[in-house]
Amino acid sequence: MAKINLLPWRDEQRKERQREFFLLLIFSAVAAIGLVFVVLTYLGGTLSVQNDRNAYLQAQIKDMDKQIEEIAELEKTREALFARKQVIEDLQSKRSLTVQLLNELVTTTPVGVTVTNLRQLGLEVTISGTAQSNARVSEFLTQLGGSQLLVDPELAIIEANEKRAQAVEPYDFRIRVRLKLASESGSEGFDEEQSDAE
Numbered sequence: 001m002a003k004i005n006l007l008p009w010r011d012e013q014r015k016e017r018q019r020e021f022f023l024l025l026i027f028s029a030v031a032a033i034g035l036v037f038v039v040l041t042y043l044g045g046t047l048s049v050q051n052d053r054n055a056y057l058q059a060q061i062k063d064m065d066k067q068i069e070e071i072a073e074l075e076k077t078r079e080a081l082f083a084r085k086q087v088i089e090d091l092q093s094k095r096s097l098t099v100q101l102l103n104e105l106v107t108t109t110p111v112g113v114t115v116t117n118l119r120q121l122g123l124e125v126t127i128s129g130t131a132q133s134n135a136r137v138s139e140f141l142t143q144l145g146g147s148q149l150l151v152d153p154e155l156a157i158i159e160a161n162e163k164r165a166q167a168v169e170p171y172d173f174r175i176r177v178r179l180k181l182a183s184e185s186g187s188e189g190f191d192e193e194q195s196d197a198e
Contacts, residue, residue, distance in 0.1 A: 005194055097179065100149055102126065108143040108150075112136040114169055123179045125150070130169035133156060137173045153177045 102118070105127070109115060112132035119126045131137045137158055144153035156174040164170045 036096045070093065084089065085119060101179065104147055104149045108140070108147055110139045110143060111135055112169070113140050120179075125177050125179060126156070127175045130161075130164070130167075131158075131171045131173055132169050133171065137171065137175075144175065149180055151180045 068082070098120070101118075105115060113129060113136050114131070115127055115129040117126075117128035119128075131140070136156065141153050141155060144150050154176045156176050158171060158173040159165075160170055161172050
């Protein structure tokens, strides 16, 4: 005799499929959540590493900025020291300039000329005095032009003084001349021994 299954097998099969579907759905959801968690963890780690690198770079940039400021301060200090050194060298080179100037005036002033006033402002020197004649002043200018220490002599004024018309030196004069530094002469400076020898 044939057996007939009267149980609702299709309903059970449908329920079994639904149960499998829900299990697959839950498994997929768990897998998706796990995958998202793994990706977020990886991205978070990468972001943390990048933030650490950025913080390191920022610290290095701050250190470099401090070093740049220190270098700028050292550069200012170096420039100040160089300026002081330059002033000291200038003073050293001009230390005996007044003595040399007076020595040079003694050797270049001709007979018949008397220097009454000497004024120096920087490298500019103004010589005032009296002379027997215009020719004596001209000779004085020529000798100043041949000087090792003085350059560019220029006659500012020469005039007869009426008050001293009967005097030995009736003419007043004023000459402007410029001091020549060692850098202009191309030598180590004016040599006093050489001047004395002349």
